Amino acid sequence: MTVQTLSLLLSFAAILALTAIFLRVRLRAGAAKDYAPVQRRAYRFRAILFWGMVLVGLPATVWLLRITPYAAAPTGAQVVNATGAQWFWDLDRTDVAMGEPVEFNVTSTDVNHGFGIYDETGRLVAQVQAMPGYVNHLTHTFDTPGTYQILCLEYCGLAHHDMMTEITVTAAGGTNG
Ligand SMILES: [Cu+2]
Structure with missing residues (x-):
């Protein structure tokens, strides 16, 4: 179950x-x-x-x-700046390596959005609010390579369901799979 x-x-x-x-x-x-x-x-x-x-x-x-996930990111973390807007995500990088912490700096240009990261089985692995006027920090270390979907977790208007993007997690050594 x-x-x-x-x-x-x-x-x-x-x-x-x-x-x-x-x-x-x-x-x-x-x-x-x-x-x-x-x-x-x-x-x-x-x-x-x-x-x-x-x-x-x-x-x-x-x-x-x-065990709260909002702990400070370790120095040397891979940084992804993410901005939510009606109705898309803007990420300054979409490739990260697994096994090393990734710091997501998440904000919004208009209304509140939810930044949810889902693995290939559709399981939510991490999430943080995307809020206008604030930058929220989420640190996550991916332990499985693959393509992760980023979906909006908070209803934000008509095309909320379209607010999707992807991030690729590559295995250490550069191979993906
Ligand atoms: Cu939304």
């Missing part, structure tokens, strides 16, 4: 669960109940929820920040 299928199934499960909760609330809305015990239970549940989120969320946040 692909990650996409899994997230689709999880989304459906969450939608069904939410629908069930709403239906239950709607069906029981007419019944009279004493307020105090309900409130006590709800406050206890809220406290558990809060501390559960703190206990799980805090370590998860620290751990995820540690």
